[in-house]
Amino acid sequence: MITFDITPYLTEKTAIIDARLNTLIATQEGHPSIHQLFDAARYSLLAGGKRLRPILTLATAEMLGCTDKTPLDTACALEMIHTYSLIHDDLPCMDDDDFRRGKPSLHKAYDEGLAVLTGDFLLTFAFEVVANDKHLSAEQKVTLIQILAQYSGVNGMIGGQVMDIKAEGKQLDIDALKSLHSSKTGALLKASIFCGTITAGASLKQMLTLSNFGNDFGLAFQIIDDILDVTSSEKKHGKKISSDVTNNKSTYVTLLGLEESQQAANKLIESSLNHLKSLECDTSILEAIARKIVQQKG
Numbered sequence: 001m002i003t004f005d006i007t008p009y010l011t012e013k014t015a016i017i018d019a020r021l022n023t024l025i026a027t028q029e030g031h032p033s034i035h036q037l038f039d040a041a042r043y044s045l046l047a048g049g050k051r052l053r054p055i056l057t058l059a060t061a062e063m064l065g066c067t068d069k070t071p072l073d074t075a076c077a078l079e080m081i082h083t084y085s086l087i088h089d090d091l092p093c094m095d096d097d098d099f100r101r102g103k104p105s106l107h108k109a110y111d112e113g114l115a116v117l118t119g120d121f122l123l124t125f126a127f128e129v130v131a132n133d134k135h136l137s138a139e140q141k142v143t144l145i146q147i148l149a150q151y152s153g154v155n156g157m158i159g160g161q162v163m164d165i166k167a168e169g170k171q172l173d174i175d176a177l178k179s180l181h182s183s184k185t186g187a188l189l190k191a192s193i194f195c196g197t198i199t200a201g202a203s204l205k206q207m208l209t210l211s212n213f214g215n216d217f218g219l220a221f222q223i224i225d226d227i228l229d230v231t232s233s234e235k236k237h238g239k240k241i242s243s244d245v246t247n248n249k250s251t252y253v254t255l256l257g258l259e260e261s262q263q264a265a266n267k268l269i270e271s272s273l274n275h276l277k278s279l280e281c282d283t284s285i286l287e288a289i290a291r292k293i294v295q296q297k298g
């Protein structure tokens with residue numbers, strides 16, 4: 001049970017992340033087309049969103065004793081990579097979603113070509129931001145860049161997205177779906193936690209524990225997203241509802257039904273919280289974030 005209200009913490013961190021993103025992606029003067037690229041990047045990046053990935057990075061680092069600005073730009077880089085994935089995922093050649101974060105998707109507000117390039121820009125800029133961060137040591141930068149590449153690449157998000165588009169119209173079994181979800185969505189959430197451990201100089205034992213936490217939490221998050229896809233109102237979800245059904249996708253809900261899916265998510269969150277118990281620090285913020293995710297209601 002949540003013993004305190006996590007909302008003020010989330011509000012405070014969201015404001016810090018939004019302010020830093022706003023600075024990092026400040027419009028650059030120059031050729032009008034470059035100006036438009038920045039406008040498009042700002043349209044998607046500053047459109048709201050829960051900022052879950054950067055908050056996980058900040059919360060993990062703080063929990064391990066790092067309370068300065070060391071993790072902030074890496075946290076913002078994770079949000080840039082996440083936003084790029086949403087822009088590309090909404091394109092007609094992928095999920096073909098017209099709305100995202102309560103607004104027209106980027107390719108609707110601008111055009112498809114610019115949406116592809118804005119996604120590319122955000123992905124590459126994320127690496128530039130980490131490479132240029134003066135708060136990080138050279139060793140930290142190399143490790144963080146390696147984590148970002150690995151978890152957003154072929155063995156993470158992109159690999160999962162390929163599995164996803166190739167699975168359309170096919171009935172997956174639960175193990176195949178788990179593997180798809182862990183790559184497509186879980187990997188970047190896990191990377192967010194992992195990046196927090198690197199910026200805080202965590203021990204190997206702490207990293208392993210948080211990696212186990214990230215596995216369970218990441219899968220629970222995607223199951224809840226599957227549930228919200230059928231139960232949430234469009235306004236709350238910020239995009240078209242039942243898009244998974246429309247796109248003929250296997251989801252936890254289509255395979256297990258709503259109730260069993262919710263139970264699976266609850267079980268994973270309990271398991272994720274059990275991992276945290278072995279850490280010798282105050283884990284209450286991560287616990288509260290995990291519980292809040294599983295309690296989301298449509």
Ligand code: GRG
Pocket residue numbers: 048049050051052082084085086088089094101157158161184185222225
């Ligand atoms: C196109 C390379 C490429 C990858 C796309 C993550 C992904 C892979 C696509 C997103 C599709 C999707 C909606 C997946 C469900 C889980 C998910 C990532 C939901 C959106 O994340 P939230 O809920 O969104 O954190 P906000 O807007 O709050 O940041």
